[in-house]
Amino acid sequence: MNQNTREDAVLSAIEERRELVNDAIDDELPMAEPERLYEASRYLLEAGGKRLRPTVSLLVAEALADVDLLSADYGEFPALDDSTVDVMAAAVSIEVIQSFTLIHDDIMDDDDLRRGVPAVHREYDTETAILAGDTLYSKAFEIMLRTEADPEASLDAIDLLARTCTRICEGQALDVDFETRADVDADEYLDMVERKTAVLYGAAASVPAIVMGADDDVVDALYRYGVNAGQAFQIQDDVLDLTVPSEQLGKQRGSDLVENKQTVITVHARDHGVDVDSLVDADDPENVTDAEIDAAVAALEDAGSIAYARNLAEDLTAQAKAELDGLPDNDARDLLREIADYLIERGY
Amino acid sequence: MNQNTREDAVLSAIEERRELVNDAIDDELPMAEPERLYEASRYLLEAGGKRLRPTVSLLVAEALADVDLLSADYGEFPALDDSTVDVMAAAVSIEVIQSFTLIHDDIMDDDDLRRGVPAVHREYDTETAILAGDTLYSKAFEIMLRTEADPEASLDAIDLLARTCTRICEGQALDVDFETRADVDADEYLDMVERKTAVLYGAAASVPAIVMGADDDVVDALYRYGVNAGQAFQIQDDVLDLTVPSEQLGKQRGSDLVENKQTVITVHARDHGVDVDSLVDADDPENVTDAEIDAAVAALEDAGSIAYARNLAEDLTAQAKAELDGLPDNDARDLLREIADYLIERGY
Numbered sequence: 001m002n003q004n005t006r007e008d009a010v011l012s013a014i015e016e017r018r019e020l021v022n023d024a025i026d027d028e029l030p031m032a033e034p035e036r037l038y039e040a041s042r043y044l045l046e047a048g049g050k051r052l053r054p055t056v057s058l059l060v061a062e063a064l065a066d067v068d069l070l071s072a073d074y075g076e077f078p079a080l081d082d083s084t085v086d087v088m089a090a091a092v093s094i095e096v097i098q099s100f101t102l103i104h105d106d107i108m109d110d111d112d113l114r115r116g117v118p119a120v121h122r123e124y125d126t127e128t129a130i131l132a133g134d135t136l137y138s139k140a141f142e143i144m145l146r147t148e149a150d151p152e153a154s155l156d157a158i159d160l161l162a163r164t165c166t167r168i169c170e171g172q173a174l175d176v177d178f179e180t181r182a183d184v185d186a187d188e189y190l191d192m193v194e195r196k197t198a199v200l201y202g203a204a205a206s207v208p209a210i211v212m213g214a215d216d217d218v219v220d221a222l223y224r225y226g227v228n229a230g231q232a233f234q235i236q237d238d239v240l241d242l243t244v245p246s247e248q249l250g251k252q253r254g255s256d257l258v259e260n261k262q263t264v265i266t267v268h269a270r271d272h273g274v275d276v277d278s279l280v281d282a283d284d285p286e287n288v289t290d291a292e293i294d295a296a297v298a299a300l301e302d303a304g305s306i307a308y309a310r311n312l313a314e315d316l317t318a319q320a321k322a323e324l325d326g327l328p329d330n331d332a333r334d335l336l337r338e339i340a341d342y343l344i345e346r347g348y
Numbered sequence: 349m350n351q352n353t354r355e356d357a358v359l360s361a362i363e364e365r366r367e368l369v370n371d372a373i374d375d376e377l378p379m380a381e382p383e384r385l386y387e388a389s390r391y392l393l394e395a396g397g398k399r400l401r402p403t404v405s406l407l408v409a410e411a412l413a414d415v416d417l418l419s420a421d422y423g424e425f426p427a428l429d430d431s432t433v434d435v436m437a438a439a440v441s442i443e444v445i446q447s448f449t450l451i452h453d454d455i456m457d458d459d460d461l462r463r464g465v466p467a468v469h470r471e472y473d474t475e476t477a478i479l480a481g482d483t484l485y486s487k488a489f490e491i492m493l494r495t496e497a498d499p500e501a502s503l504d505a506i507d508l509l510a511r512t513c514t515r516i517c518e519g520q521a522l523d524v525d526f527e528t529r530a531d532v533d534a535d536e537y538l539d540m541v542e543r544k545t546a547v548l549y550g551a552a553a554s555v556p557a558i559v560m561g562a563d564d565d566v567v568d569a570l571y572r573y574g575v576n577a578g579q580a581f582q583i584q585d586d587v588l589d590l591t592v593p594s595e596q597l598g599k600q601r602g603s604d605l606v607e608n609k610q611t612v613i614t615v616h617a618r619d620h621g622v623d624v625d626s627l628v629d630a631d632d633p634e635n636v637t638d639a640e641i642d643a644a645v646a647a648l649e650d651a652g653s654i655a656y657a658r659n660l661a662e663d664l665t666a667q668a669k670a671e672l673d674g675l676p677d678n679d680a681r682d683l684l685r686e687i688a689d690y691l692i693e694r695g696y
Contacts, residue, residue, distance in 0.1 A: 037521035104482060108475040127456040127524060130478065131517050134452060137485055138513035145507050151499035158506055159493050165486035169479050173385035176475060 003345055010342040013335045014055045016070060021051045021058075024074075024088045025095065028143045029136075040124045040132035041139070045099050047115040053098060053204035054091035056339060060222060061087040061208040063324075063332035079212040085149045087208045090157065093144040094204045097161070100136035101168055101200075103129050108172070116250075137165070149211035157210045164203040171196025178262040182270070182277065189267050190231060198230030205229075205336075221323045225336070228320035233343040235313040238263035239306060242297050244347065252285035254293035259285070264312060269305040313344045351693055358690040361683045362403045364418060369402045372422075372436045373443065376491045377484075388472045388480035389487070393447050395463040401446060401552040402439035404687060408570055409435040409556040411672075411680035427560040433497045438505065438555045441492040445509070446548060448484035449516055451477050456520070464598075485513070497559035505558045512551040519544025526610040530618070530625065537615050538579060546578030553577075553684075569671045573684070576668035581691040583661040586611035587654060590645050592695065600633035602641035607633070612660060617653040661692045 025045055031038050058074055065078050072078060074088035105111075106119035107129050113119060121129035144161050147154060174192040178184050205226030209219045238256065242265065246253045256263055257280045266276045279296040282288035300306050320340045327333045373393055379386050406422055413426050420426060422436035453459075454467035455477050461467060469477035492509050495502060522540040526532050553574030557567045586604065590613065594601045604611055605628045614624045627644040630636035648654050668688045675681045 032518075034518060034521045034525055036525065037518060104478055108478060128521070130452055130456060131521050134481075134485070135514060135517040137482070138510045138517070141489060141506065141510035142514065145503065145510065151503055155493065155499055155502055155506075158489065158503075162486045162489035162493065166483060166490065169483040169486070170380075170382060170385060173382045173476070173479050177382055177384065 003341075006338045007342055007345065009335065010338050013059065013069075013339075014050055014052065017055050017058050018051045020074065020088070021054045021091065021095065024092045028089065028092045028146070029096065029139055036124070036128065037131060037135060040120055040128045041135045043117075043120055043123060043132070044103060044114060045095070047117045049095075049099075049115060051095060052339075053201060054088075054095050056201065056204045056226065056336065057091035057094060057208050058087065059332045059336050059339070060205050061212065063327045063330060063336060064209055064212055064214055064218070066328040066330055067332075069331050069335075077212070079149070081213055083148075083150070083213075085211045086147045087211065089143050089146040090207045090211055091204070093140045093161065094200065094207065096136050096140040096143060097165060097168075097203075098200060100133045100140065101172075103133040103136070105172065107133075108176070144207075147211045150213060153211050153213055157207050160203055160207060160210065164199045167195040167199045171199075175262075179260050181262070184262045184267055185271075186264060186267050189262060189264050193231050193234045193264075194227055197234045198227040200226075201230030201233070202226035218326060221326055225320045225323040225340070228316045228323065229340040229343055232313040232316035232320065232340070235264050235309050235316070236344040236346070238265055239309050239313070240347075242293075242300065242306065246290075248347070252288060253290075254280065254288065254296060255285040257293070257296055258282055258288050263309070265300055265305045265309045268308045269300050269303045272303045272305065274299055274303045274305070317341060317344050351689075354686045355690055355693065357683065358686050361407065361417075361687075362398055362400065365403050365406050366399045368422065368436070369399045369406075369439060369443065372440045376437065376440050376494070377444065377487055384472070384476065385479060385483060388468055388476045389483045391465075391468055391471060391480070392451060392462060393443070395465045397443075397447075397463060399443060400687075401548060402436075402443050404549065404552045404574065404684065405439035405442060405556050406435065407680045407684050407687070408553050409560060411675045411678060411684060412557060412560055412562055412566070414676040414678055415680075417679050417683075425560070427497070429498075429561055431496075431498070431561075433559045434495045435556045435559065437491050437494040438559055439552070441488045441509065442548065442552045442555065444484050444488040444491060445513060445516075445551075448481045448488065449520075449548075451481040451484070453520065455481075456524070492555075495559040498561060501559050501561055505555050508551055508555060508558065512547045515543040515547045519547075523609075527608050529610070532610045532615055533619075534612060534615050537610060537612050541579050541582045541612075542575055545582045546575040548574075549578030549581070550574035566674060569674055573668045573671040573688070576664045576671065577688040577691055580661040580664035580668065580688070583612050583657050583664070584692040584694070586613055587657050587661070588695075590641075590648065590654065594638075596695070600636065601638075602628065602636065602644060603633040605641070605644055606630055606636050611657070613648055613653045613657045616656045617648050617651045620651045620653065622647055622651045622653070665689060665692050 061077055062069060075086050076084040077087045079085045103120045106114055107121045107126055111119055112122050120132055144157055171192055175196055202223040206219050206223040209222050241256045242254055270276045279299060280288060280292055317340050321337045324333055324336055409425055410417060423434050424432040425435045427433045451468045454462055455469045455474055459467055460470050468480055492505055519540055523544055550571040554567050554571040557570050589604045590602055618624045627647060628636060628640055665688050669685045672681055672684055
């Protein structure tokens with residue numbers, strides 16, 4: 001398939017599952033007292049989102065069970081023995097964790113907007129946003145307990161969820177720490193990205209295998225699929241921040257440079273003699289000019305740093321796709337490969 | 349036993365277990381990278397604390413197993429079948445949740461001090477404190493998975509932990525909400541206290557029973573023991589805020605009144621014709637005079653509100669103690685009864 005056809009296939013797969021995921025979120029996270037807390041907890045989930053991670057979870061389930069796409073009920077899905085499990089609960093749990101991390105990240109980064117609406121701490125207040133995130137955190141565990149998997153498998157799923165959350169916190173702490181360090185190397189950067197972003201893709205891809213009773217080597221391969229694809233996704237994000245016009249990006253192009261964010265691009269450039277800290281004078285994305293960003297991007301291109309990042313993202317994507325070789329050969333596996341490509345080919 | 353002897357017995361029981369609990373916290377929550385995050389996560393736990401909740405957990409285990417006090421290894425504790433379980437892991441998990449909630453509460457309430465040291469968000473910064481709390485949150489689940497209980501029992505323990513965290517968030521949200529409401533009634537107040545404070549005592553008391561394989565009715569009775577004792581504890585806290593001199597309290601006496609905090613005392617007073625909102629003019633604990641607080645306390649005493657609170661705390665304590673009737677008659681059960689008394693008899 002060419003890129004456009006592939007992107008269409010991915011977008012359809014997401015689109016076809018989004019409504020089901022949204023209904024399941026409604027069911028698993030009903031309104032309750034106190035209302036304001038539950039409204040704030042649901043606010044970001046209701047504001048939209050592609051539901052990429054749940055889509056990965058549901059496709060993994062379909063690939064493993066080797067069923068036709070959308071032919072089986074995700075709530076009573078055929079496991080690899082004779083039982084059925086609620087793979088949708090696992091998928092929703094992952095999305096709820098994603099939402100909790102976004103709410104707390106927006107407080108920490110003091111970001112005003114998310115998914116085109118005010119961040120939770122702006123729409124409500126910081127206290128409510130901290131509590132809304134904390135509520136989603138425990139709800140994600142409550143929901144993960146509802147897969148009706150074999151007890152040992154359920155415990156493995158809970159264990160993965162808990163360790164994933166710990167790693168996300170570590171990754172966020174490293175990311176903040178890197179803003180004040182000029183000596184971050186590529187391995188450190190990739191480790192940070194693995195923890196902050198990629199492990200949740202790893203969990204999204206491997207949790208359905210765990211609750212369906214797949215062998216450890218299958219679970220591990222799916223985890224590596226998610227982690228590699230997730231790292232590639234983040235590196236592509238770093239490239240897009242420099243190369244996509246601000247209007248399309250929805251924020252100032254080059255804002256990572258302005259805010260001294262370490263990316264694999266700045267790490268490479270610094271290693272190749274570029275004075276990264278002097279590339280942009282402005283220290284506020286609102287005061288930077290397009291000319292200044294253009295000059296900075298040209299310097300990064302001359303150093304080969306942007307090409308390096310693109311190559312790295314492509315390598316990681318190829319590794320991700322190769323991890324799927326052990327799955328049954330079916331449409332769901334094809335879509336999982338295409339999603340990995342989509343993550344680094346999307347324009348913004 | 350008279351009150352002093354009883355208090356000595358309770359303090360000894362706590363003291364004798366504190367070092368073991370602290371060693372277990374060290375083992376279950378080792379330093380890791382990034383160092384600053386783990387330092388911040390451990391900071392409040394290392395600052396002290398009586399370890400009241402873990403002590404309750406360990407005594408429940410000893411009462412149920414009907415062993416001599418401190419005679420069995422908490423890490424390989426005799427369960428009610430032929431297996432052993434790590435009840436210390438369950439106890440530590442509860443204390444780690446307590447620590448997470450304190451860190452986030454201090455951010456929300458903008459409190460500067462905790463356990464005589466700067467709050468985590470003052471010693472570090474708000475971002476780090478949010479992340480430190482989030483890290484402890486997932487660590488508590490990781491630790492609760494290490495009890496080596498029967499898988500079904502482990503899942504029940506995780507389920508209780510998750511639901512307890514959700515309820516704590518709800519309770520904190522209600523508490524904040526009540527500060528702007530003048531029509532809170534006693535039932536609403538007790539419901540808030542149950543969620544915010546008491547359910548964690550309920551979890552501390554019932555989780556060892558779950559992982560040791562006790563019957564549901566025993567688990568439920570222990571949960572109610574913890575919840576009733578925890579509610580009484582909070583009501584006593586409200587009484588102490590009005591009746592203990594500032595020096596002993598470690599903060600301004602009457603600060604709840606100044607800050608418009610709803611307590612069972614103000615709820616009762618309002619119901620009995622006291623104009624609670626006019627009791628104290630100052631709206632900052634630093635600007636209130638002792639004379640103003642004395643007059644307010646006299647008005648609350650005249651309305652019978654402080655006596656009402658004391659009676660309510662005593663009733664709840666009696667209910668808590670009665671829930672222990674089904675346990676084997678042993679020293680550990682006696683100590684659990686004495687802890688319930690201690691919670692409302694402590695001077696500050």
